[in-house]
Amino acid sequence: MSIKVRTVERKGRTFLEQLYLVEIAKGMTVTLGHFFRNLLDNSRLYVRHYPEVQPEISARWRGRHRLTKHEDGSVKCVACFMCQTNCPSNCIMIEAGERLDGRSEKMPTRFDIDLLECIYCGYCVEACPMDAIRMDTGIFSVTSYSRESMVLGLEDLLETPGAFDEAEYKKGGG
Amino acid sequence: MSALDILLVILRIAFGAFVPLSFVAVLVWMERRGAAFFQDRAGPNRANVLGFRAGGLIQNAADGIKLAFKEDIVPGHVKHKFYFILAPMLVFITALLCFAVIPFADVLVLGDKHYIMQAVPMDIGILWFLAVVGFGVYGIILAGWSSHNKYGMLGGLRAAAQVISYEIPMGLALVSLLAVYGTVNLTEMAQFQGKLLFGFIPMWGVVLQPLGVIIFIVAAFAETNRTPFDLAEGESEIVAGFHVEYSAMKFALFFMGEYVAMFVSSALIVTLYFGSFQIPWLNTETLVANARPLVILIMIGLPVIGYFFGAWIKKNNRSHYYRENDPRKKETAVYISLLWSLVAVTEIVLLAYLVFAHGGVADRILVALLQIGTFLFKTFLMCFVYVWVRWTLPRFRYDQLQKIGWEKLLPLALLNIFITSAIIVSFG
Numbered sequence: 001m002s003i004k005v006r007t008v009e010r011k012g013r014t015f016l017e018q019l020y021l022v023e024i025a026k027g028m029t030v031t032l033g034h035f036f037r038n039l040l041d042n043s044r045l046y047v048r049h050y051p052e053v054q055p056e057i058s059a060r061w062r063g064r065h066r067l068t069k070h071e072d073g074s075v076k077c078v079a080c081f082m083c084q085t086n087c088p089s090n091c092i093m094i095e096a097g098e099r100l101d102g103r104s105e106k107m108p109t110r111f112d113i114d115l116l117e118c119i120y121c122g123y124c125v126e127a128c129p130m131d132a133i134r135m136d137t138g139i140f141s142v143t144s145y146s147r148e149s150m151v152l153g154l155e156d157l158l159e160t161p162g163a164f165d166e167a168e169y170k171k172g173g174g
Numbered sequence: 175m176s177a178l179d180i181l182l183v184i185l186r187i188a189f190g191a192f193v194p195l196s197f198v199a200v201l202v203w204m205e206r207r208g209a210a211f212f213q214d215r216a217g218p219n220r221a222n223v224l225g226f227r228a229g230g231l232i233q234n235a236a237d238g239i240k241l242a243f244k245e246d247i248v249p250g251h252v253k254h255k256f257y258f259i260l261a262p263m264l265v266f267i268t269a270l271l272c273f274a275v276i277p278f279a280d281v282l283v284l285g286d287k288h289y290i291m292q293a294v295p296m297d298i299g300i301l302w303f304l305a306v307v308g309f310g311v312y313g314i315i316l317a318g319w320s321s322h323n324k325y326g327m328l329g330g331l332r333a334a335a336q337v338i339s340y341e342i343p344m345g346l347a348l349v350s351l352l353a354v355y356g357t358v359n360l361t362e363m364a365q366f367q368g369k370l371l372f373g374f375i376p377m378w379g380v381v382l383q384p385l386g387v388i389i390f391i392v393a394a395f396a397e398t399n400r401t402p403f404d405l406a407e408g409e410s411e412i413v414a415g416f417h418v419e420y421s422a423m424k425f426a427l428f429f430m431g432e433y434v435a436m437f438v439s440s441a442l443i444v445t446l447y448f449g450s451f452q453i454p455w456l457n458t459e460t461l462v463a464n465a466r467p468l469v470i471l472i473m474i475g476l477p478v479i480g481y482f483f484g485a486w487i488k489k490n491n492r493s494h495y496y497r498e499n500d501p502r503k504k505e506t507a508v509y510i511s512l513l514w515s516l517v518a519v520t521e522i523v524l525l526a527y528l529v530f531a532h533g534g535v536a537d538r539i540l541v542a543l544l545q546i547g548t549f550l551f552k553t554f555l556m557c558f559v560y561v562w563v564r565w566t567l568p569r570f571r572y573d574q575l576q577k578i579g580w581e582k583l584l585p586l587a588l589l590n591i592f593i594t595s596a597i598i599v600s601f602g
Contacts, residue, residue: 021388024567031212031566038211040486043494046214053495 057138059164059171062122064139065113067157068132070103075158076132079106083124083133091117092124111154115142138163182282182289190293193550194273194434199234200554201433205561206230212565225501226508229491244422249321252419257320262420262427264313268306269434275302276441277361279451279545280368280458284535290361291542299360300348303442304341307397310435311337314399314406314416317428321419329415332572333406336396339579340403344393346587347386350594351446354382364450368457376454379447385590387447389583394439396579399432401564405572440556441549448552451545458541465537466528468544473524480517484510 016022038045048055057063068076079096097109124133137160144150162169207230210217218233226232252258274294282289289295296302311333318330355363369377380387396403407415417428444450453461461468491506527536570578 028562028566032562034214035208035211035562038214042211042216042490045211045216045494047216049216049493049495052493052497 055140057140057163059136059168061138061140062120062125062135063163064115064137064142064160065118065124065133065135065152065157066137066160066162067111067154068134068162069158074101074103075107075154076130077108077111078104078130078132079108080129082127082129086123086127088121088123089117089119091115091119108154111157113152113157115150115152116147133157134162134169136162136164136169178284179287186289186291186295187293189278189546190274191270193278194270194437195430197437197553197557198430198433199231201437201557201561202234202237202429203229203231204558205433205564206233208558208561209565212562225505227505238426241422241426246422246424249419251322252320253322254320257316258419259424261313261317261320262417262424262431264316265310265431266313266427266434268310268313269431269438272303272306272310272435272438273441275299275360276438276445277364277450278549279542280365281361282542283538291546292361297359299358299363300352300446301358304345304348307435307439308337308341310431313431317420318416321416323419325412325414325418326416328412329406329418332412333399333416336399336403336405336575336579339576340393340396340583343389343579343583343587344397346584346591347383347389347393348446350386350587350591351379351383351390353591353594353598354379360445360450364445364452365458367449368452370455376449376452378449378452378454383447383590383594385586386594387443389587389590390447391443392578392583394443395560395563396575398435398439398560400436400560402567402570403575404569405575436560437553437557440560441553444549444552444556448556450552451549453544453548458545461541461544462537465540469524469528469540473521476517476520480513484513487513 011017070076078099079094081094081096084092084094091114093110093112093114094108095110096106099105099107120135122135125135139160142150207217209215218230219227221227221230221233221236223232223235248255248258275292275296275298277290277292279291282291294302314333315330318326318328318333321327352358355366357363357366363379367376367378371377371381375381395401399406405411405415407417409415412418417425420428456464487509488506491509492502493500527540
């Protein structure tokens with residue numbers, strides 16, 4: 001059994017190509033074509049006019065986090081610490097408290113996510129056994145003027161609604 | 175000296191000083207919008223004053239104001255503050271001084287007096303340019319050295335080596351050009367290019383020296399440190415090269431110096447090879463003799479150009495997405511009314527010329543203005559070539575750069591001298 005040898009043709013070694021000028025002229029024709037196409041009709045530019053035109057986000061996009069709720073409005077999270085344990089950048093801080101509504105024994109009294117630390121890997125979503133934390137808010141631009149406001153608390157996370165309906169989210173493989 | 179003399183001196187110096195400066199704004203704008211269009215992007219289109227964006231020109235004003243108000247840092251490790259501050263000035267001033275000898279119109283004859291239309295009317299012309307442009311690299315070397323930074327140092331070294339290698343082919347390309355023109359005076363060169371070869375081809379440098387023009391343009395690109403020869407900056411390799419330690423207005427001076435240098439070398443390429451201020455087939459005397467029909471032609475042509483320009487503005491200056499009461503439509507209406515009032519004013523001035531002032535001095539001044547327009551237009555196109563090349567070609571590797579300079583351009587320039595002198599000696 002012999003090794004299959006494939007000879008790759010070296011390009012760019014002919015005299016005309018070594019002269020550069022012809023090839024440069026060719027390249028410049030191409031760019032000039034683009035220039036005049038865009039100059040004469042700038043609606044043909046390959047750009048999205050952000051922020052007026054927002055990009056379409058798929059259900060699988062890992063955006064800013066939120067905490068989900070039961071139908072009656074109570075927190076789904078049972079403070080099992082799975083997400084916090086799984087988090088590679090240690091951005092989740094949970095403090096558990098006693099739960100009195102009979103759904104389970106524990107619930108979070110504090111649930112902070114430091115968005116400056118977060119790397120948006122989605123491991124917390126995968127680790128959660130209760131489907132309590134999701135990254136389906138569709139918020140992709142997280143900016144602020146202060147470090148403090150980048151730490152989200154329990155209230156902020158519960159307030160934000162999801163951007164997709166349930167069926168779409170499930171189809172997305174979440 | 176009469177009052178007229180003094181007025182013309184002031185006008186010429188003002189032209190020599192302010193035209194390159196105002197072209198900086200135009201060129202920065204052209205570079206950014208041009209780059210965007212070459213790459214299918216939009217370029218700066220948000221900065222505005224009261225909703226007027228002037229096609230992106232307002233962005234320049236915003237950048238200028240930002241740079242002027244930024245903190246001007248001289249890093250603590252800089253030992254020679256004097257040279258550190260001197261360097262950007264040197265780059266800028268030498269670039270500006272080069273323009274002083276470039277003629278922007280033919281010799282203006284008013285009565286029995288002749289005015290050479292250069293900021294500094296002197297005979298040495300091209301020699302002044304070579305002397306001053308070579309001095310510009312000292313600014314870059316000084317900046318690199320006094321930054322006390324390895325990237326700055328490398329940038330300065332690269333610039334020095336590059337300019338030295340490319341000044342030789344550039345000088346040699348000029349030698350054969352000087353042999354053709356038989357003068358170093360740039361105004362005389364420009365007048366020479368008003369003649370016709372075989373009676374129908376304009377005798378421009380590019381026709382007489384097809385090889386020389388390629389060598390000269392390549393060397394001029396290297397001299398101005400522009401892509402594909404911008405190794406002195408090489409942001410992917412040495413961050414920003416010589417100006418890595420500069421901030422605020424000192425950086426702005428480097429930046430403006432680069433664009434002034436680009437403008438000046440475009441102006442020189444136009445002067446030497448593309449007929450300077452000459453309109454093809456119409457030299458100064460023909461223009462003066464046929465001033466009236468020419469003015470009538472312009473008066474007919476202006477509204478036509480205005481119509482197409484207006485249509486172009488209307489088509490492109492609008493939002494390309496749904497927007498209630500599109501403010502850009504209002505902006506467009508203002509631009510178009512400005513355009514038409516400009517056309518109307520020009521028409522009125524030309525009409526006044528036709529009715530009251532044609533003949534003699536007025537013709538001369540009109541022709542001079544036309545030639546200034548032609549010169550600036552040609553220079554603008556050449557600057558566009560600079561931008562065009564920058565956004566088409568990648569940067570050369572350093573050894574390739576030196577190889578092209580010494581092994582290709584130098585022998586070619588010598589060959590060009592040989593051919594040129596053989597032709598001149600045999601045909602006279």
